[in-house]
Structures are given as C-alpha cells and as structure tokens.
Amino acid sequence: MAGFPEDYEICASELINLWIVEGFFKHLDESKSSEEEGEDCLEDFVKRSLVLVANRKFDGKIKSFSLHDIVREFCIRQGAKEKEKNILLKTYTLSLVTDFVWSRRMVKMTTNIKKLGICYSKEKFDLDSRYRLNNLKYLCRLEKLKLEMNGDFSFRELLLEFELDMRGGFSLRGLNFPLQLRKLTLSGWRLSWSDMTTIGSLPSLQVLKLRNFACYGTHWETTEGEFRELRLLLIEQSNLRYWGTEASHFPRLERLILHQCDLNLIPSNIGDIPTLKLIEVDDMPRDLLASAKSIEEKRRNSGNDSFQVRVKRS
Structure with missing residues (x-):
C-alpha cells in the first residue's frame, strides 16, 4: 500500500x-x-x-x-x-479475475505477466470505461490472453440485442493488443468483422478462439498478410454464414474447429493450406459437413493420408 x-x-x-x-x-x-x-x-x-x-x-x-x-x-x-523480493513484479500468470481495472499503475506493477485471464460482466462493462483495456498493449511480455464477457443471456439473445443496438456493442475498436501475443480467446464479445483485421495483424498470434460472439454482418472476407502465424482457429456459436478466404491468408493453419455456426460451406481453398491437419465440425448442418468431407477427399486423392475430418455429434 x-x-x-x-x-x-x-x-x-x-x-x-x-x-x-x-x-x-x-x-x-x-x-x-x-x-x-x-x-x-x-x-x-x-x-x-x-x-x-x-x-x-x-x-x-x-x-x-x-x-x-x-x-x-x-x-x-x-x-x-x-x-x-517484490512478488507482484515476478508474477507470470494471472488466472481469470473479475472486473479488473487496467490503470497505468496496475500495468507498471505487472510488467512480467505472460498469461492473463479477465472476466467482465455484461451489465457493468463499457469499453471506454474505467476498466481501461486499451492499456493492455503496454504488457510487453504478455503471450496468452483470455477475455470473457459474462451475463445472463443466450447467444441468440446476444445476437438480437447486438442487431437492435449497435451503439451498445462491445466492439474491439480502440482496443490494442500486445504485439507479442501468441494465444487469444474472446468469449461473449460482440464484434464487427472489421475488428478481425486488428486481430489478424498480430504478428505472433498462433491460437485464436472465438466463442459465443455475434458479429455485425454475416460475411467474413480475409485479406492477404493477416494471420501469418496462426496454427489453430476455433469459431463457436457464431452468426458467420459466408467466409471468403484464400489458402495464402492462413499459410500455417493446422487445425480449424467450427461448432454451432451458421456457416453454409467451408471454402474449398482451405484444403489447399499445406500445413492443415484437421477440420472439426458438427454433424449439422449437413452442407457444412459435406464441404469438410469434400476437402478430406481432395486431400486423400492428392496423397495426404494424415489429414482428418473430425465430426462432433449434436
């Protein structure tokens, strides 16, 4: 004190x-x-x-x-x-804490932290409020970050509210992540697909998990030069319906996991990613599963027997 x-x-x-x-x-x-x-x-x-x-x-x-x-x-x-013997400055991991305020003073006192989990309540949160998440960019050693937004709502309720009131959304605009971040999990956040450019530009990002999130629009178009190091992409409970991408946009992707998504088809050129080893999808909708199986057949015909489609039963 x-x-x-x-x-x-x-x-x-x-x-x-x-x-x-x-x-x-x-x-x-x-x-x-x-x-x-x-x-x-x-x-x-x-x-x-x-x-x-x-x-x-x-x-x-x-x-x-x-x-x-x-x-x-x-x-x-x-x-x-x-x-x-300052314990605080030697802290490397901070598990999921609630409503944490990232003042500059707090950042200075946790400069060595490498793994961080924070949980905010939907009722209290405002991106520009006293929580000061923009200061996370100053955690120069942070490698793994998990941001959870909790509240008494279902994914569909979250999506409906998001569509009715965009101004009240939990957008990532203005929030800058540390450039050395390797793993990022966002749970319960409302995004616009333009926010994905901010995430995709992280030069060291290897794992991205998006859970229970609603997006403005249903069409995601990736661009060249993003997600250069990404190995694992998980999208769970999303309103994403159309995904436009190229194999060169995810040059190192190894695992693609899609659960409870509105996505119609997995882009066929995802199968052209040479490092891809696994696609995991639900057994419904059938068109999504069929597109995954089509990629699997294409890979097998090219002599790649190590590629696998894993089906999660509903």
Whole structure:
C-alpha cells in the first residue's frame, strides 16, 4: 500500500486486485471468492483503525479509503526491505479475475505477466470505461490472453440485442493488443468483422478462439498478410454464414474447429493450406459437413493420408 501517494483516496477494488495478483488469498473459506476475502480483510483493517473509510457503496461495502500517516510510513519502511523480493513484479500468470481495472499503475506493477485471464460482466462493462483495456498493449511480455464477457443471456439473445443496438456493442475498436501475443480467446464479445483485421495483424498470434460472439454482418472476407502465424482457429456459436478466404491468408493453419455456426460451406481453398491437419465440425448442418468431407477427399486423392475430418455429434 506504500505505492499510493500520501493522502491519496485508494480505490478498494484496485487494491484488492493487487492482492489477488500477489496471491495473498489461499481460499481457506471455499464459500468465498478472492474479492470477498479482500473485502473482509479491508473491514478488518477498519476495525483495527489501520485505514480510514472515505466512501461506501450502496450495499455498505468499502468503495474507497485512505491510510493513517503512521501506517503509510510503516508500509514504506517494509517496502524498502522487500524491494528485491517484490512478488507482484515476478508474477507470470494471472488466472481469470473479475472486473479488473487496467490503470497505468496496475500495468507498471505487472510488467512480467505472460498469461492473463479477465472476466467482465455484461451489465457493468463499457469499453471506454474505467476498466481501461486499451492499456493492455503496454504488457510487453504478455503471450496468452483470455477475455470473457459474462451475463445472463443466450447467444441468440446476444445476437438480437447486438442487431437492435449497435451503439451498445462491445466492439474491439480502440482496443490494442500486445504485439507479442501468441494465444487469444474472446468469449461473449460482440464484434464487427472489421475488428478481425486488428486481430489478424498480430504478428505472433498462433491460437485464436472465438466463442459465443455475434458479429455485425454475416460475411467474413480475409485479406492477404493477416494471420501469418496462426496454427489453430476455433469459431463457436457464431452468426458467420459466408467466409471468403484464400489458402495464402492462413499459410500455417493446422487445425480449424467450427461448432454451432451458421456457416453454409467451408471454402474449398482451405484444403489447399499445406500445413492443415484437421477440420472439426458438427454433424449439422449437413452442407457444412459435406464441404469438410469434400476437402478430406481432395486431400486423400492428392496423397495426404494424415489429414482428418473430425465430426462432433449434436
């Protein structure tokens, strides 16, 4: 806590997120989340007169607080002793955390992180809000990123809402990813196909998983020079119907997985990708499965017996 300026009003959720990153909570009480353990810890500090409550939320939980001068001085002294053992700066993995705020301060304190998972609630989220996801681009060592959008809605409800109110969508415009990112999972997000250009331009991206997402328009046209290193592409629960692409647009693709999609046909030139080893599809719709089998037959006729079509039963 010594990292905060003197007389600074500290956001409780920001400090709790820092504690979670540092692994302070061991879930001794399995009925409580890490966030709830952090809230209990803060309340304990208040009872011990170590911190001063500045604001509380409508439900009575601490929203912000400040430190007693004596407590801050103690933290500074202890911080100096532990400077070389700073756990936060040595953190490499941060599992799925909820409603994480990526302030510049937080980015500076997690510079070594390589694997990151964040979950946001549909009800609270706004891309341009206090969550500051645009600052993710400063995580210069981040290789694996998972962004989840949770809410009480089905994929079809999400798609309908998306079509009715584009302005309220969770578009990726304005969100820049670290260039060294190798694995990206987006779950529950609303996209436009133009956003895929941002993703496709990531020079090191090898794995892309798109789950439960709705897109503006149903036609995806890829372009030359994108997805140069992509090995695995998964599209699950999507309104994608038409896919225009060339084998040269995915020159290193090895696995293509399509589940619960509205896609009519897999482009036949996907079969011309020399590195492709597997296509996995549902057994319905039949036209999609038939196009996958056609690619398989073409590969077998060319002498490539290692290629496989895997069928997932509905």
